[in-house]
Amino acid sequence: MRHKLIVAKEALEELKVARAWSRERYPATMQEFRAALRAAFSELGETPLLWSIWRKPDVRRRVLTHFPYALYYRVDQQLVTIVAFIHNHQDTTRRFPETP
Numbered sequence: 001m002r003h004k005l006i007v008a009k010e011a012l013e014e015l016k017v018a019r020a021w022s023r024e025r026y027p028a029t030m031q032e033f034r035a036a037l038r039a040a041f042s043e044l045g046e047t048p049l050l051w052s053i054w055r056k057p058d059v060r061r062r063v064l065t066h067f068p069y070a071l072y073y074r075v076d077q078q079l080v081t082i083v084a085f086i087h088n089h090q091d092t093t094r095r096f097p098e099t100p
Helices: 009-025 027-046
Strands: 004-007 053-055 059-063 069-076 079-087
Touching: 004 009, 004 027, 009 027, 009 069, 009 079, 027 059, 027 069, 027 079
Parallel strands: 004 079
Antiparallel strands: 053 059, 059 069, 069 079
């Protein structure tokens, strides 16, 4: 069963910044970057529970293959919401504080 995939406004802005950064610094790999994103989106639509919960109560993280980024998302029945797209060297605790 295919899940509906939506991208939150903030995550969409982060994606745009990441694409611009990658296009500027690594233009030769842009096709690979786009392919990695398409593969990740397709996977999340098909098998969103494949990636375990990363931050309680319900944030999951899907790391991009060969690129220093990860998609952060939530699953609610048939809906997958991408809530963030963050470079792996950024401090994720600002967006997703650890719960006690």
